[in-house]
Amino acid sequence: MSRSLLVLVMAALPFVAFGQSPDDKTTCRIIYVPTPQTVVDKMLEMVKVNRNDVVYDLGCGDGRIVCTAAKKYGAQGVGVDIDADRIKDSVATMRKIGVTSDQVEFRQGDALKVKDLEKATVIVFYMLPEFMEKLEPQVMKRLRPGTRLIAHDFPLPNLKPDATVQFEGPDRPHWLYMWTIKEPKK
Numbered sequence: 001m002s003r004s005l006l007v008l009v010m011a012a013l014p015f016v017a018f019g020q021s022p023d024d025k026t027t028c029r030i031i032y033v034p035t036p037q038t039v040v041d042k043m044l045e046m047v048k049v050n051r052n053d054v055v056y057d058l059g060c061g062d063g064r065i066v067c068t069a070a071k072k073y074g075a076q077g078v079g080v081d082i083d084a085d086r087i088k089d090s091v092a093t094m095r096k097i098g099v100t101s102d103q104v105e106f107r108q109g110d111a112l113k114v115k116d117l118e119k120a121t122v123i124v125f126y127m128l129p130e131f132m133e134k135l136e137p138q139v140m141k142r143l144r145p146g147t148r149l150i151a152h153d154f155p156l157p158n159l160k161p162d163a164t165v166q167f168e169g170p171d172r173p174h175w176l177y178m179w180t181i182k183e184p185k186k
Contacts, residue, residue, distance in 0.1 A: 032061055032086060035126050035152055039174050040065050041072075046165065046178050047122050047148040049073045056080070056120040058111035058127065058135070063090025063104070065124050070103040077104040078120070080111045111135075117142050126152035133157050139181070149179040 035043075043065070049055060051074035057065045058080055066077025067090075077099075079090050090106040107114075112134055117123075120143070125135070136156045139149065155161060155177040163178040 031128070032083070033126070034061055035065065036169050036171070036174075037064065037068075038169055039152060039176070040068050042165070042167065042174075043124060043150045043152065043176055044069055044073065046163065046176055047124075047150045049075050049122055051075060053121045054078065054119055055122040055124060056114070056117065057124045058114065059125060059131070060090055060106065061086050061126075063093040063106060064097075066104050067093050067097040067099050069122075070099040071097050075122075079104065079106045080109055080114055081106070082108065082110055084108055112138070118144060120147060122148045122150070124150050124152075127154060129154050129157065143181045145181050145183045147181040149181070151177045 044055075049069050049072075053069070053073070053075040055066050055069040055075050055077045056079075057063070057077070060066060060079030060081045063079045063086075066079045069075040070077050079087075081087055081090070087106050087108045094101070094104055094106070111125075111127075112131070117138065123139070123143075125132070127135070132151065132154050136158060139156065140159070143149075149156070153175050155164075156179070159179055161177040161179055165176045165178075166173055167176075168174075
């Protein structure tokens with residue numbers, strides 16, 4: 001399946017409003033599409049998650065990414081999702097996987113308005129291009145050098161990835177894009 005066909009297929013799925021109000025300039029459309037576990041494992045492997053990391057998943061869905069990072073690597077995790085039902089799903093995933101609230105925290109909220117994003121050492125996202133475009137300025141302004149970013153299928157639009165990997169998943173090809181925030185040029 002070509003990448004353009006994939007985008008068209010995903011665009012046909014139902015959308016949910018992402019912003020808080022009609023006046024909110026950060027409004028985006030989002031859909032909930034769970035990341036397959038094989039993709040989760042590859043993402044965490046690519047960014048070399050370890051026990052010293054704080055992994056933020058913006059648009060965490062069912063929480064499987066931060067729960068896997070905590071269980072498999074001993075990392076701390078923060079999942080953010082606008083949808084209260086996804087937060088409930090995330091708490092259920094946390095119980096199922098066997099991680100605690102000391103390891104993983106879930107927050108209902110706008111992923112473009114995370115107040116403590118600077119605490120992340122790894123940020124994971126699977127969001128549509130319009131979200132990635134709105135997130136990119138925050139990433140460049142707020143994150144510390146050395147913070148690793150990994151995106152599933154949709155890259156940040158103006159930041160050249162350090163690594164791009166395509167691999168065959170259980171149902172289709174997947175693209176992963178990885179960046180490491182660099183020191184500002186002087």
